[in-house]
Amino acid sequence: MKTLLVVAHPRRTSLTFAAAEAFARTIEGRNATVEWADLVREGFDPVLRPTDEPDWNNPAKVYSAQVQAEVARIERNNATVMVFPVWWWSMPAILKGWVDRVWNHGWAYGGRAYPHRRVWMIGIAGTSAEAYRKRGYDDAIRTQLEVGVLEYCGIKDxxxxxxxxxxxxxxxxxxxISDAAALGASWAP
Ligand SMILES: Cc1cc2nc3c(=O)[nH]c(=O)nc-3n(C[C@H](O)[C@H](O)[C@H](O)COP(=O)(O)O)c2cc1C
Structure with missing residues (x-):
């Protein structure tokens, strides 16, 4: 399975990148290819400007060249995995902006669905599972990302x-890092 691995972290030496690498190595051993998308190093602009604003009456709107390039990168793969640190109980702004701009009306939703059957998100959380459960952050993140983004865009897996x-x-x-590798081991081709 050709997999686009989208990583949102300013530093290659981060735990987030180490987890992404462990995951990538494991799925590469299970017949997947990995194309890295290092959003920070690539200088992705997360700000949605008028060119990329959805026109609710026109699902065929042509978006900016940068969005078209991201769409092409997604479409030459057939699965997407995002690895990111949890910042303020959500994803970093650069990744949120990637979704805001690229997963656009008329392509990922609005009479259409995101082109991949499988999209996984792996969030690296600073604090403990207990701390997340205590305030309901885990449910909040899952509702927002899994239901609000992935299910909304028609992703089955x-x-x-x-x-x-x-x-x-x-x-x-x-x-x-070992949990990230274990997740990779559950990757069925
Ligand atoms: C701006 C910022 C906000 C953060 N917010 C949270 C948070 O809301 N919850 C949490 O568990 N950890 C939070 N952290 C800690 C990161 O999740 C942690 O640094 C990361 O998961 C693992 O380290 P890495 O940066 O080396 O990849 C935050 C860190 C930063 C820099």
Whole structure:
């Protein structure tokens, strides 16, 4: 399966990138190819300007060249995985902007569906699962991302996974990497 791996983190040495690499290595061993999309290094502009604003009366609107290039990158793959740190109980702005701009009306929704059957989101969470559960952050993130984005865009094989405790201890950080590899091991071609 040709997989677009979208990563949103400013630093290649981050735990987020280490988890993305562990995941990529594992699925590459299961017959997948991986095309990396390093949004920060590529300088993706997350701001939705008038050219990319949906025209609700015209699902055939032609969007900006940058959005068209992102669409082409998605369409030459057949699965999408996003790996990102949880920032303020959500995804980083650059990734949110990638969804805002690229997953546009008339292409990902609005009489259409996102072109991939499988889209997974892997969020690297700083604090513990207990802390997330205590305030309902885990349910809030799942509702927002899994129902609000993935289900809304017609994705059947959808998953939102949170790997907890990234900044709690060295052992926890290591387990985030092994959890990312374990997720990759559940990748059926
Ligand atoms: C701007 C910012 C906001 C953050 N917000 C949260 C948060 O809401 N919840 C959380 O569990 N961790 C939060 N963190 C911690 C990150 O999730 C943590 O740094 C990341 O998961 C793992 O480290 P990495 O940056 O080396 O990949 C935040 C970090 C930053 C920089």
């Amino acid at each position: 959808r998953r939102v996974e949170l790997l907890y405790g990234a900044i709690e201890s060295t052992e926890q950080a290591e387990s985030v």
